[in-house]
Amino acid sequence: MVALVIALALFFDFTNGFHDTANAMATPIATGAIKPKTAVALAAVLNLVGAFLSTEVAKTVSGGIIREGSGGVQITPEIIFAGLMGAVLWNMITWLKGLPSSSSHALFGGLIGAAIVGAGFSSVNLETLLQKVILPAIFAPVIAGLAAYVCTRLAYALTSRHDPETGSKLTQKRGGFRTGQIFTSSLVALAHGTNDAQKTMGIITLVLIAAGTQTPGSGPQLWVITACALAIAIGTYAGGWRIIRTMGSGLTEVKPAQGFAAESSTASAILASSHLGFALSTTQVASGSVIGSGMGRRGTTVRWNMVGKIALGWLFTLPAAGIVGALTALLVMTGVVGVLIAAIAGTGAVLFMFFYSRKSSVSHQNAVEVEEAGQAVRFAKKKAMARARAEAKAKAKADAKANDPKENRR
Amino acid sequence: MKWLELLAVAGATLIASATVVTLYSLGVRLTAIAGDAEQTSPGLKRSFAYACFGLCGLAVLVGLYLIIPYFSK
Numbered sequence: 001m002v003a004l005v006i007a008l009a010l011f012f013d014f015t016n017g018f019h020d021t022a023n024a025m026a027t028p029i030a031t032g033a034i035k036p037k038t039a040v041a042l043a044a045v046l047n048l049v050g051a052f053l054s055t056e057v058a059k060t061v062s063g064g065i066i067r068e069g070s071g072g073v074q075i076t077p078e079i080i081f082a083g084l085m086g087a088v089l090w091n092m093i094t095w096l097k098g099l100p101s102s103s104s105h106a107l108f109g110g111l112i113g114a115a116i117v118g119a120g121f122s123s124v125n126l127e128t129l130l131q132k133v134i135l136p137a138i139f140a141p142v143i144a145g146l147a148a149y150v151c152t153r154l155a156y157a158l159t160s161r162h163d164p165e166t167g168s169k170l171t172q173k174r175g176g177f178r179t180g181q182i183f184t185s186s187l188v189a190l191a192h193g194t195n196d197a198q199k200t201m202g203i204i205t206l207v208l209i210a211a212g213t214q215t216p217g218s219g220p221q222l223w224v225i226t227a228c229a230l231a232i233a234i235g236t237y238a239g240g241w242r243i244i245r246t247m248g249s250g251l252t253e254v255k256p257a258q259g260f261a262a263e264s265s266t267a268s269a270i271l272a273s274s275h276l277g278f279a280l281s282t283t284q285v286a287s288g289s290v291i292g293s294g295m296g297r298r299g300t301t302v303r304w305n306m307v308g309k310i311a312l313g314w315l316f317t318l319p320a321a322g323i324v325g326a327l328t329a330l331l332v333m334t335g336v337v338g339v340l341i342a343a344i345a346g347t348g349a350v351l352f353m354f355f356y357s358r359k360s361s362v363s364h365q366n367a368v369e370v371e372e373a374g375q376a377v378r379f380a381k382k383k384a385m386a387r388a389r390a391e392a393k394a395k396a397k398a399d400a401k402a403n404d405p406k407e408n409r410r
Numbered sequence: 411m412k413w414l415e416l417l418a419v420a421g422a423t424l425i426a427s428a429t430v431v432t433l434y435s436l437g438v439r440l441t442a443i444a445g446d447a448e449q450t451s452p453g454l455k456r457s458f459a460y461a462c463f464g465l466c467g468l469a470v471l472v473g474l475y476l477i478i479p480y481f482s483k
Binding site: 155 | 412415416418419420422423424426427428430431432434435436437438439441442443445446466467470473474476477478479
């Protein structure tokens with residue numbers, strides 16, 4: 001059982017990684033700031049580093065949503081197994097649909113479902129649930145979206161340049177925002193690594209303690225840290241291209257200045273929330289930022305039906321993962337055979353979704369219509385335009401000599 | 411309910427991101443101005459631009475300081 005839970009926990013860590021690559025790397029990929037492959041590699045390395053940076057393990061896996069310990073539920077490996085199963089399956093489904101959804105909420109949902117089956121409704125702390133999951137889910141996108149909207153407006157207002165006499169546009173060099181995007185997105189990736197790998201470390205440590213192979217109150221062992229860090233890094237490198245596509249081009253068209261505004265809002269929101277005590281989900285913050293920046297730039301449309309789909313996904317995260325968690329808990333409680341059935345069914349479902357996804361493959365080649373190509377064209381165009389302008393000037397001069405006023409005016 | 415924390419997070423997010431974006435945008439604008447052909451003192455403008463980018467770099471360092479738990483203990 002312990003080995004099974006650890007394997008599943010590591011797989012959850014993996015799905016967490018590839019689910020959340022998009023948060024950090026979707027916008028720089030979309031604007032062509034970083035090449036897709038490089039972007040996911042960078043995110044993977046930063047996640048790996050982040051996982052090692054912080055080993056302050058979440059002492060309560062569920063964050064107090066389930067009443068643990070005396071007077072509540074004894075969190076057993078079985079409940080954790082069921083909860084993880086719910087989280088993993090929901091992560092796979094949302095990935096298949098290309099929806100960004102919070103991995104931690106899926107984990108909470110799974111655990112809640114399992115705990116309700118295992119110990120009844122009283123085991124769930126509703127007030128904490130409201131405070132830690134439901135309210136943040138509403139406010140995270142609003143806060144980040146507002147910040148991104150303001151920032152996008154600011155960025156465009158500050159960089160817009162017009163010739164005071166003719167009113168024609170001057171060079172704005174907004175491509176310069178691409179360099180900034182590399183830094184802001186790296187911050188997001190690093191913050192993700194320090195936070196999310198901890199959850200899995202916490203789970204594995206808890207299971208080890210419950211199984212009696214580790215003394216209570218001690219930190220995670222080195223192999224646990226290494227395994228979790230590697231799992232999240234490999235997951236990140238695998239890249240959830242479907243979700244990257246949604247975040248990078250499905251919600252709105254992202255330009256460098258917009259991407260920079262969105263990412264700095266994401267980074268500030270994550271850092272502010274983790275240090276001022278109102279935990280927000282990275283995924284929800286990042287999605288809100290992208291939407292907000294889309295609203296901030298004139299001439300862009302936000303695809304609201306995609307936004308609706310994502311919101312619906314968030315709404316279902318908790319109950320759907322909860323139901324899977326509950327069903328798994330029911331199976332597991334029947335004994336060893338149940339555990340086996342649950343494990344095989346879970347593996348089967350994951351494999352099915354994986355092969356189903358093969359039908360319409362989304363990879364780094366076609367995830368986002370990258371501006372890269374457009375960029376090359378634009379450079380070429382600029383040169384060509386400069387040449388054309390020089391030629392036109394020469395021609396104009398020649399024409400002026402030839403006394404053709406029409407050509408001259410043009 | 412932790413409304414105060416919520417407000418604090420919202421305010422901090424807005425202020426932090428707006429500051430960084432303002433600085434970086436100024437940097438971008440100054441670079442663009444310095445690149446203009448008829449500019450009288452491109453060197454000065456360019457150094458201002460780099461100062462803006464440098465301040466943004468500082469903001470990134472503050473972010474790192476906040477992320478890495480070793481420092482915030």
